[in-house]
Amino acid sequence: MKRVFPILAVLTAALLSYALYEALVAAPTEQTMGDVQRIFYYHVPSAWTAFILFFVNFFASIAYLVWRANKADIVALVTAEVGVIFCTVVLVTGPIWARPVWGIWWTWDLRLTLTLVLWLIYVSYLVLRRFSSSGQTPLLAAVLAVFGALDVPLVYFSIWFFRTQHPQPVVGGGGSIDPRMLHVLLINWLAFSCFAALVCWSRYRLEVIKREVDETLALEALLEPRSAQTKTSRYGSGG
Amino acid sequence: MSTVASLTRATLAKDLRLEWRSKDAINSMLFFSLLVVVIFSFSFDPTAEESRQIAGGLVWVAFLFAAVVALNQTWAREIRNQVLDAYRVSPAPPNALFLAKALGNFIFVTVLQALMTPLFIVFYNLRALGPAYQLPIVAALGTWALVVNGTFFAAMSLRTRSREIMLPLLLFPISIPALLAMVEATGAILTGEFSAKFWIVLLAAYDLVFTIASLFLFGFVLQAE
Amino acid sequence: MNYLYAAYVATWAIHIGYLGTLVRRYSRLRNEIAELKTRIEEK
Numbered sequence: 365m366k367r368v369f370p371i372l373a374v375l376t377a378a379l380l381s382y383a384l385y386e387a388l389v390a391a392p393t394e395q396t397m398g399d400v401q402r403i404f405y406y407h408v409p410s411a412w413t414a415f416i417l418f419f420v421n422f423f424a425s426i427a428y429l430v431w432r433a434n435k436a437d438i439v440a441l442v443t444a445e446v447g448v449i450f451c452t453v454v455l456v457t458g459p460i461w462a463r464p465v466w467g468i469w470w471t472w473d474l475r476l477t478l479t480l481v482l483w484l485i486y487v488s489y490l491v492l493r494r495f496s497s498s499g500q501t502p503l504l505a506a507v508l509a510v511f512g513a514l515d516v517p518l519v520y521f522s523i524w525f526f527r528t529q530h531p532q533p534v535v536g537g538g539g540s541i542d543p544r545m546l547h548v549l550l551i552n553w554l555a556f557s558c559f560a561a562l563v564c565w566s567r568y569r570l571e572v573i574k575r576e577v578d579e580t581l582a583l584e585a586l587l588e589p590r591s592a593q594t595k596t597s598r599y600g601s602g603g
Numbered sequence: 604m605s606t607v608a609s610l611t612r613a614t615l616a617k618d619l620r621l622e623w624r625s626k627d628a629i630n631s632m633l634f635f636s637l638l639v640v641v642i643f644s645f646s647f648d649p650t651a652e653e654s655r656q657i658a659g660g661l662v663w664v665a666f667l668f669a670a671v672v673a674l675n676q677t678w679a680r681e682i683r684n685q686v687l688d689a690y691r692v693s694p695a696p697p698n699a700l701f702l703a704k705a706l707g708n709f710i711f712v713t714v715l716q717a718l719m720t721p722l723f724i725v726f727y728n729l730r731a732l733g734p735a736y737q738l739p740i741v742a743a744l745g746t747w748a749l750v751v752n753g754t755f756f757a758a759m760s761l762r763t764r765s766r767e768i769m770l771p772l773l774l775f776p777i778s779i780p781a782l783l784a785m786v787e788a789t790g791a792i793l794t795g796e797f798s799a800k801f802w803i804v805l806l807a808a809y810d811l812v813f814t815i816a817s818l819f820l821f822g823f824v825l826q827a828e
Numbered sequence: 829m830n831y832l833y834a835a836y837v838a839t840w841a842i843h844i845g846y847l848g849t850l851v852r853r854y855s856r857l858r859n860e861i862a863e864l865k866t867r868i869e870e871k
Binding site for chain 1: 752755759762763764765769772773775776777779780781783784787797801802805808809812813816820823824826827
């Protein structure tokens with residue numbers, strides 16, 4: 365397994381570079397917005413990747429609630445963290461795109477607002493994981509993830525209706541898309557998906573090792589209370 | 604099913620009786636809301652027209668903060684007296700406990716709203732241009748939305764560090780659709796410009812989804828302590 | 829135009845920042861494991 369990783373990393377880097385070239389050079393320039401529109405090729409794939417990661421988090425959380433599998437908990441943690449990273453990218457590139465095109469930094473449009481709410485929910489999820497005592501963390505986090513997932517359709521509808529009542533410009537552009545642009549978009553999405561998968565894999569391995577170390581330290585403290593220098597893993601719970 | 608109902612009623616009665624005697628929660632909530640109203644009055648000095656538009660937001664922010672004060676002390680008594688441990692080993696259904704706590708909070712916040720609303724009307728010269736009968740419906744649905752999730756997250760926060768911060772941190776993002784609905788519905792009713800129906804339906808749906816989810820999952824949270 | 833580059837740079841800054849934290853955590857764990865090993869050998 366470990367030898368595959370560097371090869372995949374190199375391949376992913378190559379794919380990302382190719383996708384970058386496509387986005388900056390090969391893709392046709394948009395008529396109304398000009399070159400700034402190329403942010404689209406990073407903004408949208410990041411959003412899709414984040415949503416997929418959160419989706420996986422939902423299923424991993426349910427799996428934990430049903431089977432109490434440690435692996436499911438780690439998958440939930442990992443996808444939440446990496447999902448928040450990609451979500452942050454969406455929230456940063458969105459305003460950078462909106463500013464030159466519409467003159468405003470932020471607009472409460474459906475996609476951007478939904479992304480913001482998801483970001484808030486999952487950041488609160490990560491905070492819960494960090495602040496709760498390690499015994500119940502997986503269970504509580506899984507419950508919170510389910511609540512978050514149930515919330516998403518409600519968030520969607522509430523913002524959708526809010527926007528029909530108070531119309532605003534749409535970041536990301538609606539309507540049909542030029543097939544050449546779609547091609548570049550999909551390439552970037554593929555590249556970022558591979559990247560996300562590799563990052564998740566690394567984070568997963570890191571978490572597995574961390575939990576083993578924590579267990580060992582805990583055992584040590586139990587077995588030798590005198591010599592144990594009341595040392596728990598310096599990095600606390602939740603990584 | 605009847606055990607749940609009777610247990611809920613018994614626990615709720617006990618909580619209300621205790622609260623009536625000490626008036627801890629109500630007093631702190633009341634004072635806090637009063638402060639919020641006054642501070643908002645200094646910050647915003649709207650015309651009658653404007654105040655109808657923003658009142659929805661102001662009022663619900665004030666009630667939200669007050670609700671958090673109430674929610675934070677939901678389980679305080681239980682923790683002090685190790686009631687939760689006792690509950691965990693008893694065969695009593697955990698839903699009953701949750702329901703009693705949630706209903707108790709609902710009553711506290713609703714009493715608070717009843718006391719604060721005249722103040723708001725006075726400070727902001729409010730008069731509903733739309734169907735005013737819808738306001739109590741919005742208030743009830745909105746309060747339940749905050750309280751049901753709040754009581755649940757208060758239980759989840761019990762063994763976390765910074766318990767008082769964890770509750771709003773968890774509650775606010777999840778409550779966003781409900782908050783949006785409450786504020787928009789109140790604004791719609793006061794200004795009479797839009798129909799609040801969609802928002803009321805959304806609130807009802809939100810309440811249904813999260814009441815069921817909370818009842819379903821509370822057992823897990825209780826075990827986790 | 830600058831906005832375009834700002835967006836791309838920001839994206840990679842965020843990703844590289846996160847990967848940096850992973851690398852840091854990895855090396856700290858490795859140090860801890862080394863420490864544990866020396867403690868076991870002392871016994």
